[in-house]
Amino acid sequence: MFVNNDVRKSEEMLERHVTQPSEAGHPIILSTEDLHVYYGKKEALFEGDLQFASNQITALIGPSGSGKSTFLRSLNRMNDRIATVTGRIMYRGVDINQPAVDVYEMRRRVGMVFQRPNPFAKSIYDNIAFALRLRGVTGKHELDEIVETSLKQAALWDQVKDDLNKSALALSGGQAQRLCIARAIAVKPDILLLDEPASALDPVSTGQLEDTLLELKENYTIIIVTHNMQQAARISEYTAFFNQGRVLEYDTTSQIFTNPQVQVTSDYVSGNFG
């Protein structure tokens, strides 16, 4: 059957299905309204209007270049010096996309873990203590305690408790990524943003990381960008599908994967995309 792809595309772009999470006990903690991101004159994100439920995992999926990382990086203003971000990002009722907001304090509350494990060339202990010391936490006892609890939460404590003073660069990829998670939660954030955290890891480390995230959900709201659709299906409650800078569909993960409303989403999750 002959299908004119260009026509199909433009028609499909009009089709959108974005819902609001409304599960009891999980109020909306973060939402974006009319979010647009420009790199120079090029617009990378056209529509960003999502609401995130607290203490849940939300997955952002979509093909490369669909704007999901751009969207995620806007949420804690990591795009500040790189791109122009317009629109509102409401965090517990406050628009954090205003110039008056102290971006450093905001980033403490909205932490981020990157695609590539990026520990500093310091000891494991100093990696976690880094952000704490910047905030004036210098008591040895207090630091020791936070380092221990953070590493335990990130499921790394048992493996490194005897090597806290060794260089973090000696850790394996999976351990390094969990160290980065421990480092991010040491400052007690509210929300944890993860940008493809498992893409550089092997399947075993990936599995461990997912277990860690499921445990962290108790205390943190997690938003994760992933290329791995099985991963999204395994760990997340909500899934947003991005395509060409737009959120095309946003619903519970089970809906997205079993009963997508938009044709492009259906093609993507079933592997018929492109």
Add this chain to the structure above:
Amino acid sequence: MKATQQLEQQLKRRSKAAKLEIWGRVVSFSALLLIVAVVVAIIGFVASKGIATFTSNHVNLWDFLTGKQWNPNITDANGKPEVGALPMIVGSFLITILSALVATPFAIGTAVFMNEISPNKGAKILQPVTELLVGIPSVVYGFIGLSVVVPVTRAIFGGSGFGILSGTCVLFVMILPTVTSMSADALKSVPRYYREASLALGATQWQTIYKVVLRAATPGLMTAVVFGMARAFGEALAVQMVIGNAALMPNSLVSPSSTLTSVLTTGIGNTVMGSLQNNALWSLALVLLLMSLIFNLIIRLIGRKGRLQ
């Protein structure tokens, strides 16, 4: 069977490309050989000449390094020639260390501005300025030093105005571009994800620069400073124009003194080959050469240490 033989013949035939390959290897290897030969010859020549002071003129090495009187034309009461190089060695080290001390904060500050704070402006304005500064001939620096720095020093501190202080001022400007551009390279080599990790943890930009970027770039920054020092140590002309050229122990920063290089440039044309006066100058050159080698060694050591981290 025939096909195999044919194939073997084809494979074993030297193609034009293979011949060209050998030719290219020969050319590049002989270029390397020539350079090595020149370097070895220079070191051998300077060493043989420089050692002559101690072997054929029987000057004590210790006296040479610690003696405070430099006057190769005169022999002292014991009949020994006065070839104490300590004033020049002190002068060279003093001027090198002082100019590096003054230049380093400016250089690192500029590099931080160019790389971290305003990369666009840095690339547009500071990069060409730095490159221009490198291109100015040293005689021009010396001339400006002679007609601007020396009179100003004279007006403020009295005396003649010639001395270590004026030399430091001139050398500071001369090594600044070298140290700046190398520091900028060191900062550039700090991976972007280091900065992102720090910023995402809520560190301010200054905290990120101070605690993460500068720490990670320390080996590179140290290399930059040592490179600047090597340049300051070896600079002759500009220093000679402002330092006063008196082979005396510097008793203050504004008293006329000299460095290894300035004594060499003033003296080398006025001596006869093979005489003690000439050999003593070669010994100074040998000291200079050895110091350059030591600077290079330090740079290598820092580089290796940086890689291990």
